[in-house]
Amino acid sequence: VTRARISTLAAPAALAALSACGGRQSALDPAGPQALHLFNLGNFLYLTAGAVFLAVMAALAMALVRSRRRDVPDTSEAGEGRARRTVILAVGGTVAILLVFLVVSFLTGRAYSVTPLGGRPLQISVVGHQWWWEVVYNDSVHSRSLTTANEIHVPVGRTVILKMTSHDVIHSFWVPNLAGKKDLIPGYSTTTWFRADRPGMYRGVCAEFCGHQHANMGLLVIAEPPAQFARWYEAQLADAMPPTDTVASTGKNVFMGAHGCVLCHTVRGTDAGGRVGPDLTHLASRRTLAAGTVPNTRGWLGGWVMDPQGIKPGAHMPPNDMRPDELQALLTYLQGLR
């Protein structure tokens, strides 16, 4: 393979690799100050380590070239002294670099741990469940607090303080574009914060192994302009839309009836008040089902209702045994919960 050939192959490959750095779930594409701190620290560590690697490789190449010129090793007094000086230099350099790393990561940690309390931060409680996220927007006026799941909407430019705990086992909240990881611990509350400086949709995951469906415990943080956020908040505060046609009201009866949906799920404004599973008051307004596992479409919703274990084995939603007409009515009702 000629050199030209290598570069024609390598250039697109490198571009493809670089393009993976951006996107919805990437620590290399910071969208807020917390993620930026970590990004800068990472860059500093990578670049320094890269430079050290290159220096070591250069020294090795030099040594190889030099040893070719000589048949016998240099055991003279002067040669020994040179070797000693080189070793001292290398060890000293290594220690100095590690000390610099220590100081830089300490400073990053300091900067990272300061929570800016000015400018009326938005307070959100996050409760980890196997395997989904309960999101509660706290407001001092209780009737303006609201509960949703797996999707956190935030206004751009406003500090968001997350107070987190877990319902069952240890989880970890990680939205790489916005902030580092923070554990959710049962019986104990942890606090972290982030700020999204530009609008966008940022995907997050659970970053602490928490059981069978750990890998399918995703969430979305949607940062939008303040006016749009306020509109979303008002819409979410409203009770569930009552069914408008006969099919949807049949579906509502299915939901409230024999299949026991109400034992686990809440739909505000109706009799359904279960607290075991996610709040479904505005289910149709969410983008994904089953904590970011599948898109929220009618087909996936039907599959999820009938056979959740086929989509997410081990999830705590039980399979349902419904007649096709019941299922279709239920889907129409659920899709009307905007």
Next chain:
Amino acid sequence: MRLPRGARLALGTITLAALAAGCEREQRRFRETPPSATPGSEVQTSGGFVPGPPLPEIRVVTPYLNNAYAVSQGKSLYLQMNCVGCHSHGGGGIGPPLMDDRWIYGAQPENIYQSIQEGRPNGMPAWGSRLSSDQIWKITVYVMSMSGQVRKDVAPGRDDHMQGKKQEQGTEERNPRASGGIPPASAFP
């Protein structure tokens, strides 16, 4: 004594196989076949109080007996479905205790299943129309574990909330402010 090479190899293989066999103690059953797919698989229930001699006993083998995963799932269902409200954590209250050896309606798995599914007089609601049969089976095996009817290594461990001592951390959660509502932002570290 030095064993020949072949014998050593065989011995090693057998030991490894024995160790590997220990890895799979039991199977987690996630995807139960719905009862409608296999007619007749559901537990026959008596259909309420009927006059005359007692109905013939039903013999069912629950797939979950001595399955640790199912027992732990049953435990969380027991909490989620608020069985605690009447039976407490086995000690009873409004409902009868479940951790003793006195059974009003029978101690067999199928009796317990039936009690949950059909309900019982004086307040036990019928769950048959609300929970799926595998969920009822899971609760059944957990209820059995309370009175020591499942193997010891299968029964769930102790509860964090039943400790006599105070938790080391997280006490603030138990003392909500008298004024109510959320603490001011300055209370966040």
